[in-house]
Amino acid sequence: MDKMEPYFGQPREPVPAPEASGPEKLDCDADGGELFGIHVISLFLTIITLGIYRFWWKTRVRRYMWSHFRYKDDAFEYTGTGLELFVGFVIVLFLVVLPITGLNIAAFWLMENGNEVLGGLILGLFYIIVAVLFGAAIYRALMYRLSRTLWRGIRGGLTGSSFGYSFRYFGYTLLQIVTLWLATPYVTIKLFEYQLNNVWLGSGRLQFHADWRPLFKIYLLPGIIFGIGFAVLIFGYVDMLMTQMELTEALEADNQERADELLQEMASPGGLIALGLLVLFVGWIALFWYNAALYRTILAGSSFEGVAFSGKLTGGRFLKFHLFNWFILAVTGGIAYPWVQVRWLNLIVEVVEIHGEPDFTKIAQSTEDMPKFGEGLAEAFL
Amino acid sequence: MARQFSGTLYDGQSAAGIDVMVEIVSVGLMLTKPDGSTDIWPYDSFTVMSAKRDGNRIAVSRVGASDERLTIAGSGVRDALDIYAPQHRRKSGRDTKQAILVSLAIIATLAGLYFAYPVLKNAVVAVIPESWAVAWGEAVVDSVPGTGDTCDDPAGMAVLQRLTEALTVNADLPYDARVRVDKSRTVNAFAAPGGQVVLLSGLITDAETMDEVAGVLAHELGHVRHKHALKRLIDIFGIQIVFSGIGGDLGTAGGLIMVLSYGRDDEREADETGIEILKKAGMPADGLVRFFDRLATKRAEMPNFSDFLSTHPSLNERSMATRAMVGDYVGKMPFSEEDWQALRWICGDPDADNEEAEEAEGTE
Numbered sequence A: 001m002d003k004m005e006p007y008f009g010q011p012r013e014p015v016p017a018p019e020a021s022g023p024e025k026l027d028c029d030a031d032g033g034e035l036f037g038i039h040v041i042s043l044f045l046t047i048i049t050l051g052i053y054r055f056w057w058k059t060r061v062r063r064y065m066w067s068h069f070r071y072k073d074d075a076f077e078y079t080g081t082g083l084e085l086f087v088g089f090v091i092v093l094f095l096v097v098l099p100i101t102g103l104n105i106a107a108f109w110l111m112e113n114g115n116e117v118l119g120g121l122i123l124g125l126f127y128i129i130v131a132v133l134f135g136a137a138i139y140r141a142l143m144y145r146l147s148r149t150l151w152r153g154i155r156g157g158l159t160g161s162s163f164g165y166s167f168r169y170f171g172y173t174l175l176q177i178v179t180l181w182l183a184t185p186y187v188t189i190k191l192f193e194y195q196l197n198n199v200w201l202g203s204g205r206l207q208f209h210a211d212w213r214p215l216f217k218i219y220l221l222p223g224i225i226f227g228i229g230f231a232v233l234i235f236g237y238v239d240m241l242m243t244q245m246e247l248t249e250a251l252e253a254d255n256q257e258r259a260d261e262l263l264q265e266m267a268s269p270g271g272l273i274a275l276g277l278l279v280l281f282v283g284w285i286a287l288f289w290y291n292a293a294l295y296r297t298i299l300a301g302s303s304f305e306g307v308a309f310s311g312k313l314t315g316g317r318f319l320k321f322h323l324f325n326w327f328i329l330a331v332t333g334g335i336a337y338p339w340v341q342v343r344w345l346n347l348i349v350e351v352v353e354i355h356g357e358p359d360f361t362k363i364a365q366s367t368e369d370m371p372k373f374g375e376g377l378a379e380a381f382l
Numbered sequence B: 001m002a003r004q005f006s007g008t009l010y011d012g013q014s015a016a017g018i019d020v021m022v023e024i025v026s027v028g029l030m031l032t033k034p035d036g037s038t039d040i041w042p043y044d045s046f047t048v049m050s051a052k053r054d055g056n057r058i059a060v061s062r063v064g065a066s067d068e069r070l071t072i073a074g075s076g077v078r079d080a081l082d083i084y085a086p087q088h089r090r091k092s093g094r095d096t097k098q099a100i101l102v103s104l105a106i107i108a109t110l111a112g113l114y115f116a117y118p119v120l121k122n123a124v125v126a127v128i129p130e131s132w133a134v135a136w137g138e139a140v141v142d143s144v145p146g147t148g149d150t151c152d153d154p155a156g157m158a159v160l161q162r163l164t165e166a167l168t169v170n171a172d173l174p175y176d177a178r179v180r181v182d183k184s185r186t187v188n189a190f191a192a193p194g195g196q197v198v199l200l201s202g203l204i205t206d207a208e209t210m211d212e213v214a215g216v217l218a219h220e221l222g223h224v225r226h227k228h229a230l231k232r233l234i235d236i237f238g239i240q241i242v243f244s245g246i247g248g249d250l251g252t253a254g255g256l257i258m259v260l261s262y263g264r265d266d267e268r269e270a271d272e273t274g275i276e277i278l279k280k281a282g283m284p285a286d287g288l289v290r291f292f293d294r295l296a297t298k299r300a301e302m303p304n305f306s307d308f309l310s311t312h313p314s315l316n317e318r319s320m321a322t323r324a325m326v327g328d329y330v331g332k333m334p335f336s337e338e339d340w341q342a343l344r345w346i347c348g349d350p351d352a353d354n355e356e357a358e359e360a361e362g363t364e
């Protein structure tokens, strides 16, 4: 027993004075080259299995990424399997996709055979089902992924109901349309509130509350630019359509002179459309500052068993990050994708700051039932 | 090489671990807990889930339903496992080696497909029933802008019928040729799957003699003889399968009209067969050559979807090649000037069209 002395009797993890060395960080040592190897092999197997292998492909990539991502020097673990994803896909194919496709076909058949009202009703039903399933697909995919994510042997989880989420998603989408997407900050925060407050690690629960109003101020700039861009675009488009209609008339009346004139005039709606697209592009650049603020808000609004978070992502940093991603993807024709995935992991490491530490003795294993199969709905809709 | 390391055991019940001493022994990992009790994890009961890049820290997961996890830390722990536990040896560069092998396999498969593909395609083309080819051909023709207004002047139709019969009687075609003229100002003609040939009336109006129309028709019948349109259809279908298999959307780019954009080899083959068909029918074969020559001078105005006016190989090149094929052969046209005028009038007054065209261009 003597030789074992050094291993015991000393503090397990020296407890640092709070914030003595700044906030704690996550850690990642994933390597783009290794991930590239996984992608190439999986691509080949996917081709020769006519696509079936892609479920195992996803699984291998996740397993790699999770196992190179660490908190307190302990790696995350992904325990999902390709078979679970495959079975989930097959189940959804037969229980959801085929029946609603049948519904769609039936609707068109009815409409073509004189029963417009019933056909239209069934078609409406079809669209509502698809819209509702869309939100559920997002939620169920997250449920599956979290239930297959372990840290120190403790399972993650997502409670709440996927239909609870999807009805909110559906309702908020309607709200977005009614408010011409000005409700985006509110809707985003509300959806995250539902989702994040249902995230668990074992018996530990994530808490998230945030105010959407400060975000709304930041959203106003891209929001207004988008509004102007769409207005210009729609105006140009309508102008273009009307000129085209006149042109058709002129051609039918064999009025070559008028037609030539109209062809000249086409330049002005064309210019408007180009201008509209340019304005939208500017709005989209401005959106990076909003998105950076959104992620900062989400981190600052989250806490886990006494641990607080913060983020230091700026809009400029986020834009540069994306520009570089697109650059290397464009230059390599997409081959750099694994390196982009690793860049995302490293961005998370760079941005996420952790303050304090939970009492690990109080985090017990999860007692939630795990979903048996994975992500079929997401496969079908996303 | 050290065999003893410090570790932390997570029992799968709590995120707080207990310190253990881990010794790599012959049957597995021997864990000694603070209370002195020991436990053995046989080598086949766990996997190495994660290893830090410096090799000084690994995470080990129990196989099966157990949530027990073990972290082992210490200088050289990954190397020690390599040496003492062959089952868990690092497969160094395994993925890289596999990637190279797989790349070679892909290249070999593609090369194999490249050589086997024409053979497979011909086999498929040979078994496709005529009725399918005709149905697909109709869809292709419908997708071409400017078609659909089929002309039916009885006298013109009769001449077209006689011209088609004269050309096809010895042409050895796989299908009956279905030739029609659609009213359009465009100077064009094409052969769709199933032996359907469409001449746009602009081509007839533009031609200076009936020899030229016969030449173009013979060229299109050359496409029919070799089932070029059906082969292109299969090419496009194959491209779609490959891209949808990978999960992309590229397959949907381009429409049915792509069927009519023949490649260089197809055009040469159709020119060659066209000349042969003209010779077998005893007709003059230099109409096609003259048509090329004339078009070469005004090619810039031509729409780019066309078959007959396709820019590769260049019209000059085709003119020279066909001229060589004609050689000093001289044929005789079994049609009178009245026949030619009847064909020109198949869509009504051809000069009305011309005047309009001239007005539109404002020149000539």
Ligand SMILES: [Zn+2]
Binding pocket: B219, B220, B223, B262, B267, B270, B307, B308
């Ligand atoms: Zn051709």
